[in-house]
Amino acid sequence: MARKSVRDSKTRRIYLVLLPLLALLAAGNLFYGAVPIPPGEVLDILFGGGGDNPAWRIILTGSRLPQAVTALLAGAALAVSGLLLQTLFRNPLAGPSILGISDGANLGVALVMLACGGVAGSFGGYMATVAGAMAGAFAILAVIVFFSRRVGSNVMLLIIGIMVGYLVSSCISILNYYASADKVRQFVMWGMGDFSAVSSAQLPFFSAAACIGLVWALLLVKPLNALLLGEKYAANLGVNVWAARIHVLVCTGLMTAVVTAFCGPVSFIGLAVPHIARLLLGTSDHRTLVPATALSGSCIALACNMLTVIPGTGMLLPLNAVTPLFGAPVIIYVIVNRKSIQYFN
Amino acid sequence: MSTAVFSDVISCPAGSAPAVQDCALEASGLSIGYPLGRGGGWKTVHSRVDFVLRRGELTSLIGLNGAGKSTLLRTLCGFQPALSGTVRVLGKELQEYSSHELALTVGVVLTERTGAGGLTVRELVALGRQPHTGFFGRLGERDREVVSEAMSAVGIGHKAESYVSELSDGERQRAMIAKALAQECPVIVLDEPTAFLDVASRIETMSLLHDTARRQGKAVLLSTHDIDNALIFSDRLLLLPAGEGCGTDAPVVSGSPEDLVLDGSLKAFFGRRGMNFDVRSGQLSTGVSGPKVGVDGDSLTARWMANALARNGFTPVLPAEGIPCVRCLSPTCIEVSDPLSATPVTVSCISQAVMSVISRQS
Numbered sequence: 001m002a003r004k005s006v007r008d009s010k011t012r013r014i015y016l017v018l019l020p021l022l023a024l025l026a027a028g029n030l031f032y033g034a035v036p037i038p039p040g041e042v043l044d045i046l047f048g049g050g051g052d053n054p055a056w057r058i059i060l061t062g063s064r065l066p067q068a069v070t071a072l073l074a075g076a077a078l079a080v081s082g083l084l085l086q087t088l089f090r091n092p093l094a095g096p097s098i099l100g101i102s103d104g105a106n107l108g109v110a111l112v113m114l115a116c117g118g119v120a121g122s123f124g125g126y127m128a129t130v131a132g133a134m135a136g137a138f139a140i141l142a143v144i145v146f147f148s149r150r151v152g153s154n155v156m157l158l159i160i161g162i163m164v165g166y167l168v169s170s171c172i173s174i175l176n177y178y179a180s181a182d183k184v185r186q187f188v189m190w191g192m193g194d195f196s197a198v199s200s201a202q203l204p205f206f207s208a209a210a211c212i213g214l215v216w217a218l219l220l221v222k223p224l225n226a227l228l229l230g231e232k233y234a235a236n237l238g239v240n241v242w243a244a245r246i247h248v249l250v251c252t253g254l255m256t257a258v259v260t261a262f263c264g265p266v267s268f269i270g271l272a273v274p275h276i277a278r279l280l281l282g283t284s285d286h287r288t289l290v291p292a293t294a295l296s297g298s299c300i301a302l303a304c305n306m307l308t309v310i311p312g313t314g315m316l317l318p319l320n321a322v323t324p325l326f327g328a329p330v331i332i333y334v335i336v337n338r339k340s341i342q343y344f345n
Numbered sequence: 346m347s348t349a350v351f352s353d354v355i356s357c358p359a360g361s362a363p364a365v366q367d368c369a370l371e372a373s374g375l376s377i378g379y380p381l382g383r384g385g386g387w388k389t390v391h392s393r394v395d396f397v398l399r400r401g402e403l404t405s406l407i408g409l410n411g412a413g414k415s416t417l418l419r420t421l422c423g424f425q426p427a428l429s430g431t432v433r434v435l436g437k438e439l440q441e442y443s444s445h446e447l448a449l450t451v452g453v454v455l456t457e458r459t460g461a462g463g464l465t466v467r468e469l470v471a472l473g474r475q476p477h478t479g480f481f482g483r484l485g486e487r488d489r490e491v492v493s494e495a496m497s498a499v500g501i502g503h504k505a506e507s508y509v510s511e512l513s514d515g516e517r518q519r520a521m522i523a524k525a526l527a528q529e530c531p532v533i534v535l536d537e538p539t540a541f542l543d544v545a546s547r548i549e550t551m552s553l554l555h556d557t558a559r560r561q562g563k564a565v566l567l568s569t570h571d572i573d574n575a576l577i578f579s580d581r582l583l584l585l586p587a588g589e590g591c592g593t594d595a596p597v598v599s600g601s602p603e604d605l606v607l608d609g610s611l612k613a614f615f616g617r618r619g620m621n622f623d624v625r626s627g628q629l630s631t632g633v634s635g636p637k638v639g640v641d642g643d644s645l646t647a648r649w650m651a652n653a654l655a656r657n658g659f660t661p662v663l664p665a666e667g668i669p670c671v672r673c674l675s676p677t678c679i680e681v682s683d684p685l686s687a688t689p690v691t692v693s694c695i696s697q698a699v700m701s702v703i704s705r706q707s
Contacts, residue, residue, distance in 0.1 A: 090460045222482040226475055229459045232424060237475040237528070238448030284463030287481065343463025345510035 011288050014280050018295040022072075025302035029068035032306055034314045035059055063196060066203045068302065071195040073210040074263050075273075075301025076294035077255035080217045082270030083277070083293045087224050087286070088248045089148070091158055092334070092344060095271035096256040098158065100140045100165035102267075103172075105260035106191070108136025110172045113187050114179040126202055126262070133261035137253045140164060145249060192318030193264040195305050206262055213255035214294055220247055221286040228284055266301075267320050268327025273297045275334045284343050300326060369532050369564035370398040370421065374430035377413060377420045387428055390416050394430070396583055396599045398564040400531065403555045404599075405575035406568040408585030409618060414568040417585065418536050421566070422453050434532060448476035452525035454518070454535040462510030466520050469509050470495055473527030495526035498561075499553055515546030522553065526561075533557075535567040539574065547571060551578040576602045576627050584614045630655060638702055639664030642673030646695070650679070653699050669705055671698055681705070 031042050037056045044050075045060045082095040089099075096102045112132035147160045176184050190197075198206050223244040226234035231241045259266065277293040278284060304326070308317045338344040375394040378387045390413035398404055408414045419425045421432060423439055432439040434450055442450065452473070461469050473495070474488045484492070496502045499519040504512065509520060518538055525533050538554070539547040551571075555578045558565040566583075569575050575582060582602050586595040595617070598610050605611050606624055615622045621630045626648075635658040640647050650673050651661035664670040669683040681701040682689035692698050 087460075219480075222475065222478075222480065225472060225482060228461050228464065229469075229472060230455075230457055232455055232457065233453070233459065235424065235444070236422060236448060236451070236453045237472065238445040239475070240444060278463060282463075283465075283468070284461070285468055342508040342510040343460070345462040 011281060011283075011292075014292060015295070018292065018299060022295060022299050022302070025299055025306070026068050026072060028306050029071065029302050030060065030064050032309065033059070033064055034309050034316055062200060066198055066200050067196045067305065069203060070198040070206065070263065071301040071305040072298040073207055073214075074195060074259045074266065075269055075297040075299070077210045077213050077259050077297070078266060078269040078301075079273035079277070079293045079297025080214060080290060081252045081255045082272075083274035083286075083289065084217060084220070084224070084248050084252050085270075086274055087227055088245060089157060090227075090230065091155070092275065093158060093271070093331070094161075096252065096260075097265065097267050098165075098271060099144055099161035100168060101137050101144075101253065101256050102260055102265040102270075103165040103168040104136035104138075104140030105133035105257045106136065106265050107168045107172055108132035108134070108139075108257075109190065109261060110175050110187055111136075113190070114175045114183050130258060130261040134253070134257040136168075137257035137260070138250075140168070141249050141253045145245070190264045191320075193266045193320040193323070195263055195301070195319065197264075198262050202262070206258065209258040210255060213251055213258070216247070216251040216254075217290055217294075220244070220251065221290055224248070224286040224290075264319070266323060268323040268331075269297055269301060269304075272327035272330040273300055275330055276300075278343055279334075279341070282342070367400055368397050369400045369435060370566075371433045372396050372421070372430070373433075375420070375432060376428040376430050377416050378428050379416055379425070389428060391585070391597070392429075394585075394597050396597055398532065398566055399581075400564050401558055401562045402580035403551075403558040403565045403567070403578060404581040404583055405579040406566060406583045406585060407570075407572065407575060407614075408568075409587060412585045412587050414585055415536060418453075418534055418566070418568060422451055422534055423447050445476060448528070448530075450530050451532045451534060452528040452530035454521045454525050454533070454538055456536050456540055459509075459521075462508060464509055465506050466496065466501060466509060466512070466523075467492060467505045469520055470523045470527050473524035476528060491529065492527050495523040496520075498526055498557065499523045513546075514541050515543070515549065518542060518546070518550055519553070522550075522557075526557065530563075532564045533566070535565070537568050537570070539569055539571050547574055551575075554578070555580075572629060573627065576606070582611075584610065586614065586617065626651075634660040636660065636706060637662045637665075637668045639668055639670035640673070641670075642679075643675055646673035646676045646679070650695055650698065653695050654702065657699055657703065659702065669702055671702065 030046065031037075031039055037059065041052060041056055042060060045057050050057065078096065085094040085096065085099060086092055088094075109129050109132050112128050143164055144157070144161055148157055151157050151160065176187065179187075223234065223239045226237045226239045227244065234244070235241050256270070273296050274293050277289055277296045280296070281288055281292050283289065304319060304322045307322045307325075308319055310317060334341065373395050376389060376392045377394060378389040380386070381388050394417065406414050406417065416425075420427050423442065427439070434442070439447075470492050471484055471488070474484060474492065475482055478484060478488060493502065493505075496505055499522050501516060501519045501523060504516060509517065512520060522535070522538070535554070539550050542550060551574045554565050554567060557563060558580070579602055581599060582605055584598040584605070586597070598605065598614065600610065606627065612622045612624060615629060619631070621634070623630065638654050638659045638661055640651050640654065640661045641664050650671055654661045654671070662668075664672075667684050669681070672680040672682070672689070674680065677693050679692050679695065679698045680689040681692060681698050683705045690701055692701055
């Protein structure tokens with residue numbers, strides 16, 4: 001029992017680190033941005049004060065606050081999506097972007113933006129984008145499920161996912177070729193990833209969708225744990241494997257599509273964060289892994305969002321220029337050390 | 346630790362006959378097969394499989410590759426439907442079980458690699474409690490007790506907090522068996538549990554499964570290619586002949602290993618594939634037989650003398666007129682005689698005796 005309690009206290013310690021870190025990074029997102037605002041003013045405005053400069057109030061409540069909430073929820077949703085896919089496909093390198101699901105959402109958005117007239121900031125336009133992203137993501141999910149029944153090997157399935165991603169990208173290139181330069185620019189900007197695209201008005205919808213996905217994932221922990229043993233063992237433990245697979249895929253599709261529609265195809269969070277969480281916790285038990293993955297995803301998304309601001313210049317880097325800086329080294333580390341990492345063996 | 350943790354325990358001391366030998370699983374007129382690729386339809390492997398699994402007994406399913414062992418086991422576990430016929434588990438037809446009821450009745454251990462390396466042994470075994478726990482799989486006091494009991498029953502309690510990835514193949518197999526025990530099913534089905542194990546782990550695993558069947562009154566069915574250990578540890582053998590596709594339509598034979606050896610069933614079973622089953626040693630050899638050489642004397646020396654002769658292309662038999670004979674007086678004193686020369690030659694070890702027999706042959 002000695003090591004068991006060590007493990008429990010380790011889990012508790014990690015939450016004790018992650019939760020304050022999350023608060024710290026969220027605060028960082030509010031206090032630090034392209035436009036310098038004195039910390040006292042930030043506090044004043046957050047606690048309902050008017051602030052000295054009305055522009056500061058608009059920046060904080062209209063931009064930084066929704067952006068921090070968006071990053072927090074988007075990071076959690078993407079990371080949990082990745083975890084669910086990695087467990088379902090029993091492949092530690094699965095993720096929304098690798099399996100082509102993000103590309104599917106991408107194509108849906110491209111069709112809406114380029115073919116149907118774009119998103120002129122209107123709520124209806126955004127809803128069309130979300131619907132497009134969902135349709136695209138679910139279409140690719142259906143293709144992946146179809147192939148997962150025919151192809152036994154997970155590596156082969158992963159390669160099929162990558163190929164489907166290329167096919168979808170080529171469709172997008174063709175769409176771009178025929179679209180006007182203005183729309184193409186808008187689409188390319190969207191494709192670089194951005195947590196600032198969710199306005200205060202859209203935030204409730206975005207938050208609700210992301211939270212539904214996250215709660216849904218928490219409700220799936222028991223079948224997810226059984227699926228660690230493979231589908232036959234899971235079935236023998238009384239899990240309805242077919243239903244569990246559909247739940248996981250629809251939940252993943254919902255979260256990926258919503259985040260992609262609003263923030264663009266954000267890379268690496270879905271792929272890398274589940275590994276960080278597993279390495280931190282030292283367990284594959286989803287009862288602790290799902291919350292820890294969500295928390296780590298939020299922290300990393302908030303950190304990446306802060307890193308997009310180039311200090312002192314007021315300039316912003318694209319989000320997808322920052323996420324690989326942390327994500328790629330994590331994946332390389334995991335692959336190089338796979339022989340000594342428990343969950344690979 | 347209470348002894349009444351396993352709900353379906355039929356208490357009886359190890360080694361003695363179980364108190365009750367009631368039937369746990371009964372297959373009658375069972376037809377098994379697998380789906381044929383994209384054209385649809387099913388390929389029948391066996392069309393008349395009849396047998397019974399009893400509580401407290403270890404049954405070994407023996408058949409050559411392609412005979413349909415895995416297909417039969419998958420059918421019994423409900424992973425695939427029977428083409429026709431019935432499987433009754435505890436008196437109720439398999440199709441009438443809900444997936445949850447089945448999870449409480451038939452526990453399986455498969456050959457496939459799991460992705461459970463990141464779980465501790467305790468967490469892995471605790472997964473066996475899933476059919477007993479609530480929506481989130483939270484373990485209660487009794488669940489934890491059953492998990493601990495299952496781990497100590499297979500002798501892996503000392504590794505409870507080790508990661509599954511740190512276990513040897515034999516320990517992994519034990520952990521999976523503990524998972525099946527924690528499931529508290531009256532029937533346990535194992536697909537080639539000794540396939541990837543070394544000799545020592547094979548014997549330990551078979552012995553463990555036999556004890557489990559006896560002590561806990563479970564019906565244990567396993568498939569194996571390991572005839573030696575199956576003869577030693579099984580209460581019952583199930584001989585699955587090559588299927589219909591192979592041109593034979595022999596029925597499934599079941600019985601205690603000793604009865605099947607003595608009534609010639611095993612010899613006939615392996616004879617169909619040109620293999621020779623030696624009813625004395627219980628060992629298989631290729632059916633090719635060379636010149637006969639008589640062997641007798643000290644039983645230990647004679648046993649290994651026969652081994653050496655068989656390897657060198659001879660067929661060891663009991664001594665008779667008109668054939669060369671080897672009389673093993675002791676491991677260091679062996680007489681070799683042949684019908685042509687009157688005086689036997691005495692040699693001091695088996696390899697010299699073999700040389701002597703070979704030289705007389707030519």
